[in-house]
Structures are given as C-alpha cells and as structure tokens.
C-alpha cells in the first residue's frame with residue numbers, strides 16, 4: 001500500500017474524479033476526508049468507502065469560502081489527528097461565449113477552481129508545516145491539484161475555466177518552490193476528456209464524441225480511475241523527487257498536431 005496510515009483530504013469527492021481519488025487513496029491505506037458541497041452524495045460516497053473497512057468521513061465544504069476551509073482542517077485534525085495529503089479536485093465549468101461571459105460567472109468559476117485551490121492549499125500547507133515531517137520520513141506532505149489539458153489549450157466557450165486551469169499550473173509551480181524547504185511536494189494532474197458526471201450531457205452527443213476522439217490518439221475517453229492512479233502515486237513517497245510538475249492524463253491529446261481518424265461507432 002502506497003499510503004498506509006496517512007490522512008488525506010479530497011475536495012469535490014462526492015462524484016467523478018474526486019470520488020475515484022478518495023476510493024483509490026483509501027485502497028492505498030489512507031484515512032480519507034471527503035469534502036463537497038453536495039451533502040447527500042458526499043455522505044453516501046464516504047459511507048461506501050467506510051463499508052470497505054477503510055476510514056472515511058464526509059465534511060461539507062465550499063472550497064471558495066475560507067470559513068468552510070478552516071472547518072475542514074479542524075474536522076480532519078479533530079477526527080484523524082493530522083493531514084498528510086491534499087487533493088485539490090473540486091471544479092466547475094462555465095459555458096458561455098467570451099463576449100457573453102458575465103462577471104458573476106467568471107468569479108464563480110475562478111472562485112472554485114483557483115481561489116478554492118489556493119485557500120485549501122495554503123490552509124493545509126500551514127498545518128503540514130506545524131506538524132513537520134513524521135519521524136524517519138523525508139516528506140511532510142504532498143498536495144495534488146487537479147488541472148486540465150485546458151491549462152494549455154484555450155476554449156472559446158469555457159474562458160473562465162481555461163483561465164482557472166492555467167492558473168492551477170502556476171499555483172502548482174509557485175507552491176512547489178515555496179514549500180520544498182518544508183518537505184511538502186506540490187504537483188498537478190491534467191486530465192483530457194474523462195467520463196464523469198461533469199460531462200454527462202455532452203458525452204452522449206455523437207458529434208461531440210467524434211470531435212473529442214479525433215483529438216485523442218489512444219482512441220477512447222479516459223476513466224476517473226486512470227486519473228486517480230496518478231494522484232495516488234503523486235501523493236505517495238514513490239514520487240519523492242517530483243515536485244512542481246503537471247502530469248497530463250489525456251490519451252495523447254497534447255502531443256498531437258491536427259487530428260486522428262475516429263473508428264466507426266465510437
């Protein structure tokens with residue numbers, strides 16, 4: 001097990017990629033704190049993980065609110081004693097052409113995706129610094145931010161989202177260099193198109209599927225578990241010399257220029 005006895009917080013853990021991360025970290029031996037604004041679903045996911053014999057608790061938290069963030073830290077310390085891992089996964093998507101994008105929508109998306117990752121990252125890093133390195137270990141903690149291929153690409157109808165994910169790339173680098181002296185590593189995972197509830201409506205659309213697959217050399221959508229596997233590795237001492245980087249799990253989209261043929265019926 002990669003994370004035996006460690007305590008991990010996962011944000012946006014009720015469903016999708018965050019859920020898969022919480023499940024995988026628990027399988028790797030971590031005690032998991034699931035944060036989400038979706039109380040019913042968050043509690044259900046925590047209960048499902050706890051039913052496997054792992055330790056999992058749900059704490060309601062809007063990552064864009066400092067009060068909520070402070071409450072999660074306090075709840076984690078109170079219940080589990082320390083924090084070793086943070087997965088900053090909570091994310092939302094705007095959907096409007098650039099000329100129609102409202103300031104409220106811009107603030108909402110950047111508020112959750114970037115401000116939320118900063119708030120959680122800073123609060124957890126402060127706690128990790130207070131704790132110091134466990135005896136005999138070289139690492140005081142690991143933080144994994146959820147980026148996207150849209151940290152590099154730009155989407156005309158998801159401007160706030162693209163900006164927020166670009167910001168996650170720099171947040172990851174800046175936090176990594178700031179926290180390296182304290183033994184805290186900070187990395188990011190940048191998924192391509194992953195089959196989650198975030199994409200539940202568009203993913204059924206044949207034209208959308210064809211567009212995505214024409215830009216995906218591996219020839220299929222990704223699964224949340226394939227992202228979670230990288231998160232678990234980045235959270236663990238197995239990646240002890242990796243910090244400040246983004247690993248893209250995108251089926252080959254970033255290296256591809258132009259398009260690839262799409263298999264019929266896919």
Ligand SMILES: NC(=O)c1ccc[n+]([C@@H]2O[C@H](COP(=O)([O-])OP(=O)(O)OC[C@H]3O[C@@H](n4cnc5c(N)ncnc54)[C@H](O)[C@@H]3O)[C@@H](O)[C@H]2O)c1
Pocket residue numbers: 011012013014015016017018035036037038061062063064089090091092112116146147148149190191192193194195196197198199
């Ligand atoms: N699905 C993809 O193809 C894809 C691709 C690239 C990046 N990502 C990123 O992965 C992350 C997870 O995406 P997903 O597809 O699993 O999405 P999802 O919509 O299925 O799940 C997101 C979860 O975050 C929670 N959430 C939303 N706002 C929150 C807030 N303010 N505070 C706490 N929790 C909040 C939601 O309730 C939900 O449970 C996001 O950061 C997203 O940008 C997803």
